Amino acid sequence: QTMQPKQVLWPSCKWSSKADFEILGYFWLPGGPQDCNSDLAMVSSHGIEIFRLSFEQKTWKSLKTFPSSVRICWLDPAASTVLLCTGTRTLQPFDFRRRNPKLPRFDLVLTRGHSIEPADVALVTIYDCSYCIHADGLT
Numbered sequence: 001q002t003m004q005p006k007q008v009l010w011p012s013c014k015w016s017s018k019a020d021f022e023i024l025g026y027f028w029l030p031g032g033p034q035d036c037n038s039d040l041a042m043v044s045s046h047g048i049e050i051f052r053l054s055f056e057q058k059t060w061k062s063l064k065t066f067p068s069s070v071r072i073c074w075l076d077p078a079a080s081t082v083l084l085c086t087g088t089r090t091l092q093p094f095d096f097r098r099r100n101p102k103l104p105r106f107d108l109v110l111t112r113g114h115s116i117e118p119a120d121v122a123l124v125t126i127y128d129c130s131y132c133i134h135a136d137g138l139t
């Protein structure tokens with residue numbers, strides 16, 4: 001038997017009123033010892049926003065935002081990592097296991113006139129280390 005929620009909670013995002021707002025992905029962040037709260041990372045076309053869900057109070061609270069213009073994102077929820085494509089060839093990694101999750105951005109070397117596509121990049125974790133893999137099919 002499937003349980004149905006009595007009340008649906010939906011967070012009010014910082015950027016949700018913008019016309020081009022789009023949710024690109026989301027995942028639960030690793031929790032601490034608290035049983036009644038969970039943190040959720042939501043990636044949108046305007047950046048990443050971290051929410052805290054209180055199960056007892058049935059509320060959402062925005063904890064932190066990382067504003068950025070995002071074209072594409074890759075998620076690895078098991079490793080709490082996100083890779084954002086913020087330009088035609090620029091990638092911005094985040095590792096939410098760290099105290100300061102925003103890591104240095106980097107540019108991929110692409111053939112002139114080309115931009116990163118979703119199938120060109122993969123985010124993988126091997127033995128607790130996350131890697132960005134770029135498959136350049138043109139060279």
